[in-house]
Amino acid sequence: MRLPHLLLCSVFIFFVLYAPQPLLGLFAVEFGVAPAVAGSLMTAAMLPLAIAPLVYGLFLTKRNPLFILRIAMLLLGGCCLLFVYAPTFELLLLVRFLQGLILPAALTAMTSYIGMSFSADTLQKNMTIYIGSTIVGGYFGRVLAAIFSDIWHWQSFYYFIATMLILLAWSIPHTRFKSNNVKSILSPLDYIKQLREGPLLKVYGAVFCMFFCFAALLNYLPFILQNTFLITNTRDIGLVYSGYLIGALASITTPWLLKKVPSAWHLLTAIFLFYSISIVMLMSHQLIVFLAAFTLFCGSMFVIHSTAAPLVNKISKAPPSVTNGGYVSFYYSGGALGSLLPGVIYQHHGQTAFMAALLAVCLCGLMLVIWAYLEGKNTTRG
Template identity: 80%
Template sequence: MFIFFVLYAPQPLLSLFANEFNVLPAIAGSLMTVTMLPLAVAPLVYGLVLAKRNPLLILRVAMVVLGFSCILFIYAPSFELLLLVRFLQGLTLPAALTAMTSYIGMSYTADSLQKNMTLYIGSSIIGGYFGRVLAALFSDLWHWQSFYYVIAFALISLALSINHLRFIKPPISETLSPFDYIKQLKEGAVLKVYGAVFCMFFCFAALLNYLPFILQHTFKITNTRDIGLVYSGYLIGALASIAAPWLLKKAPTPWHLLTAIFIFYNISILLLMSHQLIVFLIAFTLFCGAMFVIHSTAAPLVNKISKAPPSVTNGGYVSFYYSGGALGSLLPGVVYQHHGQTAFMFTLLCVCLCGFMLIIWAYLDGKNTTRG
């Protein structure tokens, strides 16, 4: 949760940074961009490194580095140094995220794997939401630096509480080269799930980035407090992701559940084309819930079907996830600026349908193999 605080805390403070360092809003927004870009590339590289390392030790070191980076962020005297610190955080964050998911993938199987991966995703949702809310609250009540002291203290304390010696590395039958590990990800079903996750987060990042503009231009909502309340639909995702194991027990297979939720996801995007506020708010809440159920189902699924080590499998998953987010936060905005809300949502719908087709394709391929 605190690791995700590091990623999202600057977002509500961007206008404050623009005023404090006398930079344009678009330049202030680059504080998020420089952190997200490494998240799209680095996880797979770290996954290869983690295949032969203790993930708890990597997590511990990464958390200490992130803690001290928060202190550096507080005392950076110029905006350029703020950007440098954010870039270093962007390089460190995927090490922590890949280490956590790898530890879960190595330590648990079957229902325990699903349960613990779901709890991890739930904590990431809570971290994403409260990282934004608490950063704004601390900035209002005291000053923005105070929240960074809290994050730094919490990360370093939690890192010191992790006993990396308790991790018992599962036996590896043979030593493979990094290229051999990557080749193990070439299995069709794994790549298709990765592609579907890319499409899913492309749509999610696009809508959350441009939601304030839609609320302002379509619904004439300009008060930041009211816009913040709309974002609370995001929290429904936490509840929905916790329900994922129960939904999986009701579904014949994870593929059936993913197919059904992708249909639901597409329908919510259709409803988001509405210019009636109540319909839009309900659709946004459904949209968030659907996204997190897909995430909670797909992450354990790739760990079950992949032949690669968990660190490589999860590194690939995180890379595809944030690659979708990086492109989704940029490309659909061009459509929105030139053609408006309906065309913007239609673009998201097309991408979401691609994700749906990839899941169908993977499921039909699986039915024709002995692995099912």
């Protein structure tokens, strides 16, 4: 499979995950639910993403990842059509949960295919490009959902996603796949034990903290914009997510940044500091400061993501599918909790307390990176 084809699949898969986010305010009004309840549409998809990837990672050690990707995309297309016709909020949640069960199969298949097909600097480069595609998918999934909703209706965007997913799935080539050899005799428990190494587990923990903060802010951004800055139009809310697109540009610079620092650990530490500073700035009630901080926040998150994803592939002794399954699992565990728990703080205590909670979690991630570096610096440099 050619890399551009894989990247296009990635973009539309991320449309599925993030399209509801700018519409949460609309869903809250349409179905008569509170903001934190509306936010559970994101939690419902991320909960399975927190658990299933590791299982899929074990399954993919002996399966063709492209076949899994094709089936997952066809199922996601069907779920998009179910989402359109769900008559109640409870059924919307059920469909989102089903999407959450299918999404990790697609994500783990894509990262595993890259991990199996490339190595060394090419792995770093292509993983960074793949992460760039997830950023593009996340950005345009949010913005186009808001624009379609404003011009036509929110259901029209889901028809578009379903059509593209099905077409792209059928165009994935049928190729032979050779599973990875010697280690195939290991049991699932043996694979999981390989993920328990100190530095690797701490990077996973830092990734958990990183995405906890990111999912929390982007989930409740529509409500912050409405309540603090009086921005209520879905198209305007969608355009505020433009700061998110800067993350794509920032993530592309990651290979260059890595050449300027002694190791990936140093870069992760520095960017986590910027991430923390941006959260402090997001406490501001001035729109210009808030938007600038949001841009810095998104850029920092994606540089961390672009650095950590290849790093775990380099330091892990487990097969790529298991390593990436563990990464995706920790990543979306943070997202599942971040899309729900901070919303309760926001509802009861407001924007400043909400950001303070995110800052505490972010600083935990920073401490984990420093701890991992001190523990593993003799074996992993750059």
